[in-house]
Amino acid sequence: MVEAIRDAMDVMMERDENVVVFGEDVGYFGGVFRCTQGLQAKFGKTRCFDTPINESGIVGAAVGMAAYGLRPCVEIQFADYVYPGYDQIVSEAARLRYRSNADFTCPLVVRMPTGGGISGGQTHSQSPEALFTHVSGLKTVVPSNPYDAKGLLIAAIEDPDPVIFMEPKRLYNGPFDGYPGKPAVPWSKHELGEVPDGYYSVPLGKAAIRREGAALTVLAYGTMVYVALAAAAETGVDAEIIDLRTLLPLDLETIEASVRKTGRCAIVHEATLTSGFGAELCALVQETCFYHLEAPIKRVAGWDTPYPHAQEWDYFPGPARAGRAFLETVEA
């Protein structure tokens, strides 16, 4: 998925000279996850460069650049470190179009590796997507595979508004279903690991159904798509697994159609449960599908603790926890 993300930036830097890429360690070195490797060599150091370690500065400078007319695509080294830049995202990027009545706009992408499963402890594992979905003016995207990652990132860079682009870092090198002990599968062995050359885009705001099913609708995104697939396989629950891809704007139509069909719904995310994005999904599903629901909607999520180091696999909502919830939901 690293190559797909890099490729998206490469393609867009080639097509549009207003696209610039910067962040901590993204220039010469190519980023700690190597997502920008080669871009400085190819496009020069005024199009791809290292910044001082100041997330507010990175986003704030990008807001100014976007207002000028560039299309910055910046990297926050880990989602866990976005908070110093949160004010610039929430108070500035998200509201610039609105408050100026489009006199100034902010076509900006903020990329950040998200999620756990890499022994990263509490400061390299967080999934703060709900802190962005609450903010009017932002779009929030979480790809689950290389094909989507490239297409969605291209769409995000082309979008006229600020987009938070969260990259599940545990998926950088292959799909991951929650079993750290199993041999790693590279993307090259996966159908969605194939990434076409050149330009294409995956529209923001459209979900994808990863598994059709009749017994239960599962809403997931990022790494949890694979956890949900594994849980469905293990439990034998005939789940319809929806990969949301974009959290905001949300593809409620696809969700609604599925829940109306299955009558049951479970939601899986890695972020902390309380006030996580699952809460919004749950609220929307019960608002729109109340009379079709045959069982309570279940949320499977990270516990309401910081992300621990030693207990990572007790924290991580893996297939066992998801499967249990699926069974409880279909049996309820």
Added chain:
Amino acid sequence: MVEAIRDAMDVMMERDENVVVFGEDVGYFGGVFRCTQGLQAKFGKTRCFDTPINESGIVGAAVGMAAYGLRPCVEIQFADYVYPGYDQIVSEAARLRYRSNADFTCPLVVRMPTGGGISGGQTHSQSPEALFTHVSGLKTVVPSNPYDAKGLLIAAIEDPDPVIFMEPKRLYNGPFDGYPGKPAVPWSKHELGEVPDGYYSVPLGKAAIRREGAALTVLAYGTMVYVALAAAAETGVDAEIIDLRTLLPLDLETIEASVRKTGRCAIVHEATLTSGFGAELCALVQETCFYHLEAPIKRVAGWDTPYPHAQEWDYFPGPARAGRAFLETVEA
């Protein structure tokens, strides 16, 4: 309510010399809403003082002081300006106890005026409570009247962990039910406006039932408690109105008991709808009371736009909107 809040700090500064109060304009001037008026004169300028305008500095310094053994109670001038201090709250205050295994702790209160209804536009009207309820390690409190404000703030200052204390600024000078045209009612005319002298506390984590009812459970907090009361009166819906007071930890027991009884639930908050705290409430209610629910849970909330200036009363979820939702819920 201003006096009640000031009184709480006064009482605690008197009882415990480790309580210190600071923030922008809180010293000599006594705060832009006058919540700290007189404290510097009474306790001296090392116990109550003005700070540089740097919200990260205010919270960060307070974290250091709390780790030392003080009990800082700091003011963020408006909740809209908490974002520069968000990293210190989320990454530091909230996690200090956990990450150090209680080697260091963070008994800290962050007070902030919240909510709209004062023609404050997008930067003096926000209700960002959901950005705190998602963060493990924090407690979040929203009082709705002077009695509670004093008792809850005292409990917050005494609490061994960081507490976000959000003061609905539209309630500072009296209850407000959403009708800006009606003559203002002062707290002195309201039963909960009476504040006993001296020390007392209202425990964190306990809701209060403001109106008993059989037809519908309404979950509200802050200003929305009065909006809900007005909506119930206007529509004649026999609503049980629960004032949550503390959002986290939440008094789920009281909520559950009520919804089991009424079979219907509506939630009212001023914050932007999507990923607001109402989503979590909705998720919890449907998880715990699914088989008792006779209608979809409705959320009445601020729209998913920044808080506008001219259209304030179209944005504000007033009694008309709430009443419509109540009727729809009981008639569904």
Added chain:
Amino acid sequence: MADYAPLKLHVPEPAVRPGDIPDFSNVKIPHAGSVERPPVDADPVSIRGLAFSIIRVLNREGEAVGPWAGLLGDGELLEGLRNMMTLRAFDARMVMAQRQGKTSFYVQHMGEEAVSCAFSKTLLPGDMNFPTYRQAGLLIAAGYPLTDMMCQIYSNERDPLKGRQLPIMYSSRKSGFFSISGNLATQYIQAVGWAMASAIKNDTRIAAGWIGDGSTAESDFHAALVFASTYKAPVVLNIVNNQWAISTFQGIARGGSGTFAARGLGFSIPALRVDGNDYLAVYAVAKWAVERAHRNLGPTLIEYVTYRVGAHSTADDPAAYRPKTESDAWPLGDPVIRLKNHLIKKGAWSEARHAQAEAEILDTVLAAQKEAESHGTLHAGGQPSVRDMFEGVYAVMPPHLRRQRQQAGY
């Protein structure tokens, strides 16, 4: 071991408080014309002293003296005077309008008019300001229509910002005036980013950042200085030191450093301090910095030493935290009177023409106000529509907002 005395916390206090006699004897004011004027490409280290002095052009006799004088002709000075007078008249009307309930909020410039009015004239078309709420002079001097400003203040049907923003949070790309945020200091680093963008594109346009004394304490001030210093961004970083941040005197933000310009020293950014109530000095120093930026020599930091004569905004009363007569004691005088006296001294102006100009300007402002009010005020007459509240959150309205708009009945 612990043979040290107990520690004590130092909490800075202003020299005087309500009831005291105002005292500015600690403000050291060099003679007009006494401060050197280095070349724009001077080594920042060699001009460190400029961060601790005050560059002044107009002396007590109303003459323009010294190496920073002589840049502006009479026509330009008269225009400057007119702009400052317009801003002052505009302020007076809008403060009154707020009191009359025609709007919710206003911020005036009394005493600080020279800063934004003179600065505006140093920029080239296309250059971009990132202002705070106290630089409306930039708009007025750039010829932005007073009526449009007032329509924004009234949040009426002609409000260019559709009622979405707090009064005075103008935006005008055309006039080189970036959308005001209301969040302090955020725009300072954005100015640097905008300037970096211009340099990336090999453009010739430059940016100007604006911040108040109190707001230099904000962290984005640091971000701006770090980025500006590292990438040598073509930006002028302005600090308006009007001595107060709401109720808080400048000593709380400044700490031990004596001046705000000093902050530049840590970054080797040339830092100059200027008499902010001296139209000629402001123009000269700003021009110097703007020239540096246009010549790709990098950022400059300027501290304008001035005084906030009025309240912070219509929401406060300064009598609660400073002596009522403090503004009269301010040793740098009034910018309008000083420029007026200079022009009279030069024979280019007279008391009579000044009185006449005042009347004309008031007429112009009143006419603009009448026109603006014909389109409504905050609670009366023409209003922005509720639809406008839902528009513009995104370029294309997403489904959930469309649903909400429908729910709202629009």
Added chain:
Amino acid sequence: MADYAPLKLHVPEPAVRPGDIPDFSNVKIPHAGSVERPPVDADPVSIRGLAFSIIRVLNREGEAVGPWAGLLGDGELLEGLRNMMTLRAFDARMVMAQRQGKTSFYVQHMGEEAVSCAFSKTLLPGDMNFPTYRQAGLLIAAGYPLTDMMCQIYSNERDPLKGRQLPIMYSSRKSGFFSISGNLATQYIQAVGWAMASAIKNDTRIAAGWIGDGSTAESDFHAALVFASTYKAPVVLNIVNNQWAISTFQGIARGGSGTFAARGLGFSIPALRVDGNDYLAVYAVAKWAVERAHRNLGPTLIEYVTYRVGAHSTADDPAAYRPKTESDAWPLGDPVIRLKNHLIKKGAWSEARHAQAEAEILDTVLAAQKEAESHGTLHAGGQPSVRDMFEGVYAVMPPHLRRQRQQAGY
């Protein structure tokens, strides 16, 4: 009008990259003993030069010279040497343990041992460090048990932090070592807050903040300097300039200012630059600053000029961004060898005793490691419990967490 040449963005680059020949000719190194030693209450303005020099004590011949020399006796120096050697041995074992999969992550100190080991000795009991992840020398020099450190690194059943934190994010209030966060720069302003608290309580304890060169760009660095300057907080603000921030050379964070110590000038905070590879110089300068703090004279900023010899952490390989032999070319030498040579020169030490000490220290470290491993490593042996994951989020577990713990089966 636009007769200006197109602007260009300046993006700083290190002098050399992989494949180039290392070159530190731009690092100006004053002779040992050549920099003045002002009184601790000197006017910060009068000592601005110290922010642009390098205070050094040990000369090439291994002698301690100049006004900053003479503070430490042989016993103290030998203890310092032992601490640095212990830290180095500890690092080597833990880097290996990480490679062996016994833990997930490690950060070593190679080349920078003098900074934290010497600093530690200048503090009094009760003083509090707010360290980054690269100051384990503070713990070792304070006598914190190696085994406890290792148990934390292994996240095992004896981990004092119960497996919750990333390896090396130690916490020890008793040893004056504040809980490490992992978020850069946040602890700098916390150190100032802690120091303010001590001053508020009329205590005698002081604080020390720690930050890396790259992290000075973070905004909390500014918050710390503003608060420290305003309230004259009794705090020592340490900047460890080890030339690199992961792959980013110090020029990106530093910008045009030449040094990091220069940042203090903007706040009138005394700022000193010191040879970070010279145990005696580090001790002397730190002691000066600690003395200032204890005497209520306010904050001091110190830049330790050193070099990160190893990788940033076990997660990167510096060969990708700098010449492999760059560390050999570093002109300030190795702190262990320099102190060893000094002691030999003084006749207090010998090659043989050094070799023997090395062996002893290795034994001690190995014994500690064996003991630690008997309590488990990250994926084997004794583990912290899952209950521990749910504990300590709050002082008292709230109902929702209790429910979650039960759901998890604990």
